[in-house]
Amino acid sequence: MNQPSSNTDKEPLSVELTEVWKKFPGVVANAGVELAVERGSIHALLGENGAGKSTLMNILAGVYRPDSGDLKIHGRSHQFRNPADALSAGVGMVHQEFRLIPSFSVAENVVLGSAPSVIKTGRVESDVAEMAHRFGLQVNPSQPLWQLSMGERQKVEILKVLWRDAQVLILDEPTTVLTPSEVDELGQILRRMADDGRSIIFISHKLHEISGICDHATVLRQGKTVAKSLPMASTNQDELARLMVGAAPTLPSQQKGPPPGPALLEINNLSALSDRGVNAFSGINFRIHSGEILGIAGVAGNGQRELADVIAGLRPSNGGTLIMNGTDITTESPHHRFKSGLAYIPEDRLGVGLAPRLSITDNAILRVYRQQRKGPFISGDRAKSYCSNIISRFGVKAGNLSGPIAALSGGNLQRLLVGRELDGKPSVVVASQPTRGLDVKGVKAIQDLLIEQRNAGAAVMMISEDLDELLAIADRLLVIEGGALRGEFDPQTASRQEVGMAMLSDKQTPTNL
Amino acid sequence: MRRPRLSLREQPLPGGQPLAFGIGLAIALFVGILLLLGAGHDPVKIYSRMFEASLGDPNAWSITLNRAIPLGLAGLAVAVAGSMGLWNIGAEGQIMAGAIAAAWVARVGGDWPGFILILMMLIGAVGGGAILAIGPAVARSKLGVNEIITTLMLNEVAIRLVQWLIHGPWKDPDSFNFPLAPMLPDQARLPTLFSRAHFGLLIAAAVIVVASVAVRYTAWGYELRIAGSSEATARYSGISLPKKILTVLVLSGAIAGLAGGIELTGTADRLTETISNGFGFAGIIVAALALMRPSGVAVVAVLFGAVQIGGQSIQTLGVSSSVSTILQAFVLFGAIGAGVLSRYAITFDSESHLTAEAKS
Numbered sequence: 045m046n047q048p049s050s051n052t053d054k055e056p057l058s059v060e061l062t063e064v065w066k067k068f069p070g071v072v073a074n075a076g077v078e079l080a081v082e083r084g085s086i087h088a089l090l091g092e093n094g095a096g097k098s099t100l101m102n103i104l105a106g107v108y109r110p111d112s113g114d115l116k117i118h119g120r121s122h123q124f125r126n127p128a129d130a131l132s133a134g135v136g137m138v139h140q141e142f143r144l145i146p147s148f149s150v151a152e153n154v155v156l157g158s159a160p161s162v163i164k165t166g167r168v169e170s171d172v173a174e175m176a177h178r179f180g181l182q183v184n185p186s187q188p189l190w191q192l193s194m195g196e197r198q199k200v201e202i203l204k205v206l207w208r209d210a211q212v213l214i215l216d217e218p219t220t221v222l223t224p225s226e227v228d229e230l231g232q233i234l235r236r237m238a239d240d241g242r243s244i245i246f247i248s249h250k251l252h253e254i255s256g257i258c259d260h261a262t263v264l265r266q267g268k269t270v271a272k273s274l275p276m277a278s279t280n281q282d283e284l285a286r287l288m289v290g291a292a293p294t295l296p297s298q299q300k301g302p303p304p305g306p307a308l309l310e311i312n313n314l315s316a317l318s319d320r321g322v323n324a325f326s327g328i329n330f331r332i333h334s335g336e337i338l339g340i341a342g343v344a345g346n347g348q349r350e351l352a353d354v355i356a357g358l359r360p361s362n363g364g365t366l367i368m369n370g371t372d373i374t375t376e377s378p379h380h381r382f383k384s385g386l387a388y389i390p391e392d393r394l395g396v397g398l399a400p401r402l403s404i405t406d407n408a409i410l411r412v413y414r415q416q417r418k419g420p421f422i423s424g425d426r427a428k429s430y431c432s433n434i435i436s437r438f439g440v441k442a443g444n445l446s447g448p449i450a451a452l453s454g455g456n457l458q459r460l461l462v463g464r465e466l467d468g469k470p471s472v473v474v475a476s477q478p479t480r481g482l483d484v485k486g487v488k489a490i491q492d493l494l495i496e497q498r499n500a501g502a503a504v505m506m507i508s509e510d511l512d513e514l515l516a517i518a519d520r521l522l523v524i525e526g527g528a529l530r531g532e533f534d535p536q537t538a539s540r541q542e543v544g545m546a547m548l549s550d551k552q553t554p555t556n557l
Numbered sequence: 558m559r560r561p562r563l564s565l566r567e568q569p570l571p572g573g574q575p576l577a578f579g580i581g582l583a584i585a586l587f588v589g590i591l592l593l594l595g596a597g598h599d600p601v602k603i604y605s606r607m608f609e610a611s612l613g614d615p616n617a618w619s620i621t622l623n624r625a626i627p628l629g630l631a632g633l634a635v636a637v638a639g640s641m642g643l644w645n646i647g648a649e650g651q652i653m654a655g656a657i658a659a660a661w662v663a664r665v666g667g668d669w670p671g672f673i674l675i676l677m678m679l680i681g682a683v684g685g686g687a688i689l690a691i692g693p694a695v696a697r698s699k700l701g702v703n704e705i706i707t708t709l710m711l712n713e714v715a716i717r718l719v720q721w722l723i724h725g726p727w728k729d730p731d732s733f734n735f736p737l738a739p740m741l742p743d744q745a746r747l748p749t750l751f752s753r754a755h756f757g758l759l760i761a762a763a764v765i766v767v768a769s770v771a772v773r774y775t776a777w778g779y780e781l782r783i784a785g786s787s788e789a790t791a792r793y794s795g796i797s798l799p800k801k802i803l804t805v806l807v808l809s810g811a812i813a814g815l816a817g818g819i820e821l822t823g824t825a826d827r828l829t830e831t832i833s834n835g836f837g838f839a840g841i842i843v844a845a846l847a848l849m850r851p852s853g854v855a856v857v858a859v860l861f862g863a864v865q866i867g868g869q870s871i872q873t874l875g876v877s878s879s880v881s882t883i884l885q886a887f888v889l890f891g892a893i894g895a896g897v898l899s900r901y902a903i904t905f906d907s908e909s910h911l912t913a914e915a916k917s
Binding site (some may be wrong): 356358377378379380382388390392395396397398399400401402406410411413414417420421422424 | 771774775776777779782783785786787789790791792793794795
């Protein structure tokens with residue numbers, strides 16, 4: 045580990061975290077994390093999804109309490125009980141999801157929660173304007189928030205934290221909502237704040253952005269600090285990427301299925317918007333063949349979730365075509381797609397794939413209840429026997445079948461959902477993060493089911509953030525980044541680092557296949 | 558520092574909602590004792606009078622059951638919409654719309670035979686309630702307009718419509734210029750079952766049973782419950798949400814309208830401004846206490862009817878009728894509170910507790 049060279053001068057570090065531990069049921073999110081941030085510097089916090097960045101920052105911002113470990117701000121030990129404690133010690137967080145009120149003006153949003161009991165609008169607006177000017181945050185304090193772009197809203201969030209006189213600012217993936225020119229502007233704003241003596245912790249996945257903005261980088265992997273306060277001047281993107289993804293463990297390759305048959309799903313020049321109304325992905329082309337598992341690798345939020353939704357018919361596309369089994373299904377309903385042989389295992393199991401307030405039986409028959417009708421009624425006997433069949437075939441551990449589905453554990457929920465989707469012998473299976481959050485046994489069970497489908501001749505598309513998993517079971521790997529495909533890899537020969545680099549950098553080399 | 562915190566129980570406490578209702582009732586009665594003592598009354602005497610007047614003999618039961626009819630149907634209207642996560646706050650107005658339509662049928666068919674006339678009045682009532690619900694239903698399903706606001710506002714429209722009718726075109730010429738609609742024809746009265754209980758009881762019971770079965774056991778009800786649990790899951794499985802929202806809100810209005818029709822032919826003898834008597838709003842409480850389950854509204858409606866009738870009866874003992882209203886409110890507060898506690902446990906978290914957990 046590299047120690048910062050400037051750590052020897054008298055001035056205390058603005059943030060010093062030592063041996064921070066935080067466990068959640070079933071996961072150790074932080075296992076003795078170390079972080080040291082100098083006053084007046086911009087510090088990158090890097091790591092893959094699940095590396096423990098967010099947990100650590102939530103601890104620093106007072107949202108979570110650590111199980112153990114030391115937290116010092118400007119040399120003084122603190123134990124934050126809530127975000128207000130952290131804020132009064134000078135730590136403020138700019139969250140990824142903005143917490144702003146659309147009908148309020150910029151100034152009102154900035155002072156919200158810390159306003160004097162009598163608000164003199166003119167005075168507040170001029171104070172906010174002055175502060176905005178000092179740091180180069182160009183916003184009009186009297187403008188209503190709903191008129192602002194995402195980039196401007198982020199400035200309001202930053203102003204909110206500055207208004208509360210935060211000396212340490214945490215920015216959680218601040219560039220995901222910004223255009224490239226806004227990213228440059230953000231870099232300048234952050235530099236001004238650092239020159240003013242404040243410290244900034246910048247969480248990101250995008251290595252090329254960090255190198256332009258940050259002074260130091262700390263890298264987390266699997267809840268541990270693998271590099272502490274690396275000076276950006278003495279490192280490069282390759283080294284950071286390697287630190288983030290780790291050395292490639294050579295996994296035994298799973299038995300490969302039959303050689304791929306005809307293309308069962310063709311995606312031609314497909315585009316769609318995200319919930320925010322900007323491009324989620326565009327111009328995507330690929331095919332999935334019978335008898336293959338196509339892995340889609342990428343850091344969350346790069347368009348893969350929307351891609352899965354568009355294939356399943358839950359989100360409209362705004363360009364391109366979807367051909368399944370030779371027929372154009374671009375405008376077909378989700379139910380029609382299911383009937384033509386598309387199984388969809390959504391990322392959000394309880395809430396999209398399953399109805400949380402209904403019983404296990406009710407959830408099991410979601411795809412077949414139309415066939416289980418006797419007149420207007422759903423046959424209770426048929427529903428029960430269908431449900432017990434799914435449960436025994438797919439090894440779901442469930443007590444009372446009329447009990448609420450929400451009582452099942454994560455692994456059993458997923459087995460039920462996957463079992464239900466695979467029961468109709470689909471020709472195309474789209475699985476979005478199908479093993480996320482499951483224990484080792486559950487992961488194995490779901491992977492085995494997908495391999496079984498592949499061997500039976502289905503075309504399987506598997507979206508995962510777990511690169512090791514994809515390298516182990518996929519026959520072909522595509523990397524998605526920034527809503528475009530950035531390369532195709534053969535899991536047999538590709539190195540973890542090679543794929544990791546494609547996931548993390550946005551080299552403008554869109555791949556058409 | 559120890560701070561109390563609510564945490565979700567893995568399994569709700571056994572007994573669940575009936576127990577919660579019982580606890581709510583107990584809390585309400587206890588608060589009532591304090592109120593009555595404070596006002597200088599003898600709680601034992603007042604409570605025994607309330608019980609006698611509402612559940613003491615068949616006659617008392619018949620009055621309570623007659624009250625339970627509109628409460629149950631209004632509760633059902635709210636619960637059917639609530640099964641899908643929709644809030645029909647407009648049952649009050651839909652009851653009035655149903656009563657207006659039924660009264661109109663009685664004006665048109667004043668010389669029809671009783672059976673036909675009553676049947677047509679009730680069909681008219683169903684239509685009247687449905688018509689008042691169509692606007693909010695279309696707005697919600699096509700444009701996503703919040704149905705709470707639209708249904709609530711239409712209550713005002715319905716009450717003004719009743720007022721206009723009985724002050725204006727439908728004013729009884731023989732009413733000595735009082736704003737009264739004419740009496741219904743004699744054959745337009747629902748037959749009596751026992752004491753004062755009228756035939757509407759059977760109609761309401763049948764409607765509640767049919768609706769409960771439909772929601773619980775049919776494919777239609779299944780889709781409703783899926784959509785009520787998660788709209789995303791409904792879309793995923795190919796359920797057409799706009800169509801569902803439209804039919805469910807109109808059906809909800811129709812059920813409330815039926816309550817208005819039955820109230821008119823069963824207990825009222827003419828259309829009045831107070832025909833809906835707050836039943837539509839009380840129905841929201843009934844449905845909430847039944848956890849939005851159509852099968853639960855009947856029991857809750859009878860108990861709620863008993864509290865209302867009991868509360869009215871003690872006015873002759875010099876106790877303000879507000880006492881009854883306060884009791885109803887505390888039944889709701891107590892039951893909701895107890896319902897929360899059956900699903901959540903109160904835990905105290907403290908530093909020592911957290912570190913102990915971390916070390917283990």
